[in-house]
Amino acid sequence: MSELYREKSQAEEEIHSLSNSNKSEVDDAFDIALQARELEITDEIEKRISSKINWYIQPIIFTIYALQYMDKVTNGFAGVMGIQKDLGLVGDQFAWLGTGFYLAYLIAEFPIAQALQRLPFVKTLSFCIIVWGITLCAHAGAHNSAQIITARVFLGIFESSITPGFVILSSQWYKKSQQFAFTALWFSCNGAGGILGGLIAYGLLHHADSLVIESWRVLFLVTGLLTVLFGIVFYFYVPENPSKAWFLTEEEKLYHVQRIRENQQGFGNKKFKWYQVKEAFTDIRTWIYIFWGLVAQIPNGGLGSFSSILLNQTLGYSKEQALLMGLPSGAIQIASGIITGYIANKTQKRILVGTGCCAITFIGMCLLAFTSHPKSQLGGYYIIPFFAIGIVTILSSIASDAAGHTKKVTVSAAFLVAYCIGNVIGPQTFKASDAPGYTPARVTMAVCLAIATVTMFSLLLVNIHENRKRDRKFAEDPNYYIAPENAEFLDLTDFENKNFRYSY
Template sequence: MEEKTEYYTTTTTTTTGPVVTSTTSYVTESRDSYDEKEVVLEDQNLDHVSDINRHVVTDEYDENGNLVNFVMSPVEKKLVFKLDFIYVMPYVCILNFLQFFDKSALNYAGVLGIKKTANLSPSQFSWLGSIFYLGYLLFQGPSMILIQKLPLSKYIGSVIVIWGLVLLLTFLGHNFAQLAALRFLLGFFEAGIYPCCIMLISSLYRRSEQAERIGLVYICNGVAMAVGGLIGYGIGHMHGVAGLESWQWIMIILGAITIIFGVFSFFFMVDNPKAKVLRLTPEEEEVVERRMRDNAVIKNRIIKTAHIYESLKEPRFYAICLCGMLINFQNGALGIFSAMITQGFGFSDLNAILLTIPSGVTDCIYIAVAVWYNRRYGNTLYTGVVLLLIAILGLILLVVIPVPKAKLLGLYLTWAFAASFVMLLVAIANNVAGYTKKVFYSSSLMVFYTLGNFAGPFMMSASAPPLYVGGMIGYMVANAVTVLLFLYIRWSMVRENRKRMANPSTQEVLPDMTDVENKNFIYRV
């Protein structure tokens, strides 16, 4: 007789004091060709899942959504090690290093002769920074659909190759119109990368693990800033090689490396928890099932409009999107103007590039400390608030203190905003369930991220260099408003947690339920 094996799950929730216990039962049904059923309900050792027919997994959460008394099994530790050091995170780190470095190439080109070569005015240079995000914005809608419809490896690999080619061809731009068109295309094809990374991490890691991995994505931005300063300094000495300017060599070298990496991504990227390249053992396959229950992300190629409508009815959704825009006013500006701000303190062109290195280092430090604290204590949104207050202090130093060294300190303190944005991404990854809903949240945040980055450089160009006082004050106000929004978002989720803990649900948890549909879901704040 032909035998088929099917897996079913049910989840129940009970409340004991301040703790919610979520019990998930995994039941295997053996079915022969005559459709006879036998359900075996004998509990067995979880370390021998290849032999089991049923087991019960119990997870406990407090009102802040943190797992209580969770101990990772040896099998799961081995699986996480493979994801972290072999198959997933090394790839994600390289991807984000290249993505940030490529879009920031204009920052180095700005002091290496591109303005003279293309005869750019200050406002035109600002437009080159902003028009990247116009392309970024326009591709978010199509990207949201492609992320859900296509295998991530094929989608990401293709767009990396295309944007690498666009970057390489930028060396041919000799006027504003040509450079603007190329920058627009660069932003257009880079647009889907961050949502893809969030979806990848959300589907492969437990919620409690995601802060560190998403933080690592943005640490790579800081590393790109720091290493980019060294690379930019080195390439800055290539002026005249093969008759090209040093800024042209930046575009050629980075573009070629990106194309090679895109080809690798297309064929070898791990893009789902059960990818064949992972070579999962039966024990690891069962662990993957449990981890997928925790992160509540199940790949679904059907776009569920109900998930989108649910998002649009949530005040939290609009608060998160507005935060994404306000935080990134300064990101768009500092990503393009940091070398020129430093140059305005009295440093030479190449030394101004070198002094962008500490910005990258401090960016990494902020994110590393934030994700370490979040992993140990939780408090995702409170951590974001503290980081924004540090960024406000840095902006005050930039405006008020006339001493160049103090201004440099202010510039480095300001980069704390990047770690607060990481905390916002962690809040989405941890607290939005349902595949379409998570894609919609992530892509919508990127739309507002793009608007912030687009507007940020104009806030700088409308102010007088080198202080750019008007822009700095605008960023202070944006950060202060974001602090209030962070506190509101946290309050709304804690309030819902308390309601669910006071009235526990016994509903069956079905695949791909949203955080609203699943009354057993506890938000992690």
């Protein structure tokens, strides 16, 4: 232990010797990295720290992500609970509830991403969670199409914070080798949110006659208040970054920094660096993420608003049955996240796993789009939740492969803008004139998923090629690149740091 304090004292001297301008260039973990550089992590230490992080961080993250999905799809549940009739929504106005949400999400994405970088991270994210909960409660007070669309717009603005925020959390708390599995777990909580929301909606619809207001209004109030409650918990519970973790000892904080050295990146940097923005848009991976996000999310946007309506109108289930028949898809999404996370963690072949899941989703969509028997269509509908693993693959790739904090938030925001555009387009493929079959929408979704599968596979080829290229250069000249000391915490990008290797 005395050796540990001696290292800390030496590191503090080096930190004080840095000028203020230099300090702003390095990662927030740089100070701790200097203190931790000689520490060796044993299996026992690794297991102890990992266990603490899992027990203290995972439950709140899983809960918040389940709630955000439940909040997002309340629109779809309300669609079979009578919102169109009660608010006088006609023609394609209901589709615009989903489109308005994602248009706002799109517009807010870059400003929110910058706010998460420049302002206190956890406080900013907590604020957004609490405000979107309040906004969801306000849905209950809508009395016409203009009011409900306005509420959906504000919900989209503040919900746009959660996914980029959780990408940052994943890179702060987990090693590169663990990030796919962790991202798969928190993203699979969408399934839990869908199940919980469906059960609440079913219960309210079943007892609608005993309620003093419409059941869909109560749905918005209940889900909104739950979000506000957990947003407050998030504010007081989650540390700003691992160096301020109240559940880790001072020694464990140092060991955690050593754990994430393999990421070739640290906790983040609050200085916005324009050269990293430029680099982000000269990186072919960014454009693959963007294109995949666009084409893959057209089906997501359509199903997010119309899945319950498809079960009701196209497959012929009653309104209450439609809510119940949607529940297994949530369970399948949870199971797919756990299973694929385990496979990817064991094989370290995350993009291959993601490509396989895109292909499975394409098969499911073909069953829904091109078969006529209700049971085969329902079978296809239940396979579709595997598409979430494609998003997990992209998000975990951004977390681990877009190094440099400004580059990471830029790439994340660019992907989520494309994600929003796809989700904006999706509901518009469901035309009121095509009801109850919505055949053009189903065919469009199948074509999009075929393109998405090929696009995901191209990311695998790009990363393998770049890794082999870097390995070849080092084999030809071992001094091809000599990294500065503590390069992992200098906020270098993956282009700058030639020791960096991309996941595949």
